Amino acid sequence: MQTIRIILIMLFPIWIGCEGNKTNGLKPVSEITVTDAQEHVITLNKAAERIVCLYEPGLDAIYMLAAESKLVGLFSDVYESNDLFPFYAKMDSRIEQKELPIVGAGNQANIERVVGLNPDLVIVHAGQESLVNALRHAGLQVYAVKAELQMEVFKTIQDISILTGTEGRGEELKQYVATEIDRLKEHTAAVKEKRRVYFTWAYGRIFSTTGTNSMMHSCLEMAGVQNVCPFELDQPNINAETLIGWNPDMIVMWNDSPDLFYQRSEFHAIGAVKEKQIFNLLPMFVYNPHTLKALCTATAIHHWAYSSPEFNYKQRVTEVISRLYGKEKAEKIINLL
Known part of the structure; x- marks a missing residue:
């Protein structure tokens, strides 16, 4: 009996060591x-x-x-x-x-x-x-x-x-935005002739646009319009001749005045300028395409391109802001619009 007890005592530390090693190299549950x-x-x-x-x-x-x-x-x-x-x-x-x-x-x-x-x-x-x-x-x-x-x-x-x-x-926000993007795409799928859009970034950079490898390009696609810029860049720079050659029928600006186009005589023959089809994503905070508010951006562009009496885009943007930030924050933000 004494011999058995000694053997068990000798084996006990080994068993403890093996049991302790089971978690070695594994991520703790709380990590x-x-x-x-x-x-x-x-x-x-x-x-x-x-x-x-x-x-x-x-x-x-x-x-x-x-x-x-x-x-x-x-x-x-x-x-x-x-x-x-x-x-x-x-x-x-x-x-x-x-x-x-x-x-x-x-x-x-x-x-x-x-x-x-x-x-x-x-x-x-x-x-x-x-x-x-x-x-x-x-x-x-x-x-x-x-x-x-x-x-x-x-x-x-x-x-x-x-x-x-x-x-x-986080999962709630992702699912909501993904569902709404799909719904917007379904709505624009019926559009037979897509409007051709030129986008320009803020602070007077009217020749800085968005290429096909960018979030703003994704917003244009969500909105159901065609990006006139074919370049596979994020923010390519072009010149006046290129823009005139593209001849967009709609221009979307980010926080700038349409007068930057209207006041330049060389642009008067561009369809978007001639038909006064220049729109402004303002305020920038609400239409930041590098956040989930890309949904607001796409919603506004879709409205400007294919406006209909039954589609109130400002009300829709308000609804999106409420879902993204929660009612309390959204009410404070909306008061600034």
Whole structure:
């Protein structure tokens, strides 16, 4: 009997060791993992509670997910831009009072300030590689965002919902927008002759348009119109002769005056100019194509192209904003429209 007891005592540590090794190399149940736009794996032990956001589509996603209480630092445009501040200020009193710390602008950020805020997650544009690398070198968890195509916009909302513990809301938003996009496409499928549209970016860049490999091109497709630009680029630059040759019958501008076209005599023969078919996506916040609000953009363009008495696009955009942000935030945003 004594011999058996000794053998069992000797075997017990081995059994414990084997049992303990069963979890070696496996992800703990509570661990959160996503892969960002740079194919970098972000791993958190729990949902992020302190977030520094340096990229607007990421910030927009946070407010749609109702996770804004987690924000501890921002980029300067949120306070300085007339296209952003009024809307975020309505949704968050900390922004209205400019209480949230500013830690960066453009492609730059003060690494010491970011680290000083002790964030468990930093959200940055994937194109800002040097900034991303510097933040990671400082030991921070960085989620790099790219939102240039429809699948990337959906990935952004999905990943940030996982990182913030708001997966249910993220899935709800994705399903809603996907369903509404399908419904809009079904509505435009019956259009026999698509209108030919030229799109121009903001701040006077009338020769900067959208190519076929871009989110705005996706918005034009959702709206059931034809993009006159055939180039496989995101934002190609053209010249006046090219635009005249394309001769679009409709022009969509982002936050600029149609007078930029109407006042130039060389454009008077273009169909869109001659027929006064130039429209403006304004305010920019509501029609940002690099967010789920691409649905608002497509809705407005569809209305301008194929308007009908029974289709009230402003009411429809209001409904979309209400679903994306929730009733309370949406009412404050809509008051600015």
